[in-house]
Amino acid sequence: MKLLFLQTFGCQMNQVDSERIARVMGRMDYTLTDCVENADLILLNTCSVRDKAEQKVYSALGRFKEIKQRRADVIIGVGGCVAQQEGEALLKRVPYLDLVFGTHNIHKLPEIVEQVQTLENRPVETAFYRDPSYMEDPEDAVRVGGAKAFVTIMQGCNKVCSFCIVPHVRGREVSRPSEKIVREVEALANHGVVEVMLLGQNVNSYGKRTPGEIGFAELLARVNAIDGIQRIRFTTSHPQDLSPELIEAYAELEKLCEHLHLPVQSGSDSVLSRMRRGYTLDDYLGRLRRLRARCPEVAISTDIIVGFPGETETEFAATLELLEQVKYDEIYSFTYSPRPQTVAAKLYDDDIPDGIKKERLTRLQNLQRGIALCKNRERIGAVEAILVEGRAKLNNGQIMGRTRSNRIVNAFGPEGLVGELLPVRITGATATSLIGEPAGAVAASDLHPEGEFA
Template identity: 70%
Template sequence: GRWRELKEKRKDLIVAVGGCVAQQEGEELLRRAPYLDLVFGTHNIGRLDHLVSEVALERKRPVALGFYNDPSYMEDAGGPTRISGPKAFVTIMQGCDKVCSFCVVPYVRGREISRPSEKIIAEIDALVRQRVKEVMLLGQNVNSYGKTAPGELSFAELLRRVNEIEGLERIRFTTSHPEDLSPDLIEAYATLERLCEHLHLPVQSGSDDVLRRMRRGYSRGEYLGRIERLRDRCPRIALSTDVIVGFPGETEGEFEATLEILRQVEYDEIFAFSFSPRPQTVAAKLYRDDVPSEVKRRRLELVLELQQEISLKKNREKIGCQEEILVEGPSKLGQDRIMGRTRSNRIVNVMGSETLTGEMVGVRITGASANSLVGALLKEEYREVA
């Protein structure tokens, strides 16, 4: 309603919708919203100036939803780098070839395309010169970086190149697919000093039967084997994951298998969701959404309650330990507090001055909740609040 009112007041205003929703809905958006001028999908932000010209000069209402599977598309398709204080988010690839039965990403993001490694390295090098201390490498499945680009670096090789950039303090990445957690990538955690000891590795379910219906491409045993090898090479690794409850046909026994894998792995953090069918996906076409909503809600509550216990236990084990944090800015707790993250991605709130933003500082952990830690700065001069 607000955009329609603005359009009525300003006839020259161009109203556009872009991204995943636009890719999925397409012309239907124009039909539902007559005041809308332009719809562009996930591969078309680079054409935005041309599309706006079509609206302004030719009075058209373009719908641009094409996918560009040519690797040259990613030459300059990283998009504007997002910088958040001392951290930057750098796109290294786009799309996904896995086609999990529940996931809409391949339909709205297209096939996997990797950015040239030289472009990525140059961008990160420039960011470091702007005093960025930490980079997060982004993609729908970063582990498969380079696989569709002949002669390109593998993801582990790219990490090694990024690790060599002088002045960079920390490297993180997301998201990963367990099937592509290669021995080389596991070894990178043991050998690259700037690669943070944290990995987000979505398991989705602890049941082999559910994993098959999800078309995940691995079994429970294979997933756990990769976790075991990872922890063997990097004992300090912190793990987070995604979990879906109430997938079509999920029995109580299959759900219990998910609870059991949470107990076995003891993730530091999880992101849990109730299943809901997504248009175009295999699950929406083949399976009936037959788990009642109240059952989904109960299962989600059980998952979250269990994880709260695990997270609290693991965080309390940190009390008394010394950690290094990268200060990101003021804490949500207020009261002259600042916050930062450890290498294992734990949030730590400490008394201190905002002038420390962007600094690597040592802290001693003094308290813990399920979601964050409390600490004290180790250096006396850092404790003075400006």
């Protein structure tokens, strides 16, 4: 038996990829370890969506240099988005690195590791594949470990947002065959999974590039029909692909959770145009209005970038106005950082000083904190179902779960409830979470219209 130390950076897609890396290498007799000192193989699964994430990878690699000096036989590899972006250049920058594998090459990892061991070369595998079979793994459908599972349904993106490196590191859109996705979810349900999160860089354009394949709304309907599955979520989506069919799915599919993450990025049309997002604010708001008309309880979260090149105070103020108007339940906000190979990095100077970026980010986040606190307080007194995920972050004897609208609820309760759907009465609220108490048997009249118990 050999030991694998695997460190994951970035998004849920990378988490899923890391689970697959562990399974693929498990078949080569590698067992995961938390102790890097004893590892035979050290792999970093990396993120390059922002400069900060990329820098974390280089500092992690810096820490492993000394291990390699002491133990020359340890194999160190980098995979994921930084690997895809940098390729050969990573080997030059990090002379003690043994291998590089891109986002489409996890299935080739055993071969790549073997090359290091037998041929003593430093392989770099960063090919992109159009055939979706590279995303399949025989053990995907039989993995166990909890009531909640991520399921990759597609990878890549055909959009051309000027700030975004994703199309460069994940390639063009490739969708998995729907029958394989459905079979995987059925198998997960048979293993006790009750909630699935369908994953991809642009899930709501699922199937569009595959002749004869069903669309995303139909895929949701097929997953909705699977016995045992009680909740369906997905991430992430592009506003242009929030189709009338998908809006109808929110009204009709009882297992589809009332939450949509719909990245807007900016509230200013001129910034959206420089970002090449492909919609105006009016388009975006119109789609949201139609969604809310069909599913009034839907919670909306979004991504926002502040300090995009040339962003004026007036353009930034439009984003603040957007927050007031939409009243997002949650936002993920970032300062702009130029990414290699992107149109924005080539066309525009990164001309907003760091101090102004940070100050805008603080104003944005303060405004959102107030909005989220008000929205969360409105839930006090309601009874909602949470899927218990584990211990609360504070580790104060509380358990933590999420409502269908994706709000975090902390409540006192035994750890044995992990994986259970539990009704809780909401007793308090902060800007980022709710406080609740197990509601036990509740009268139907007490139930919030959003909960499964409604």
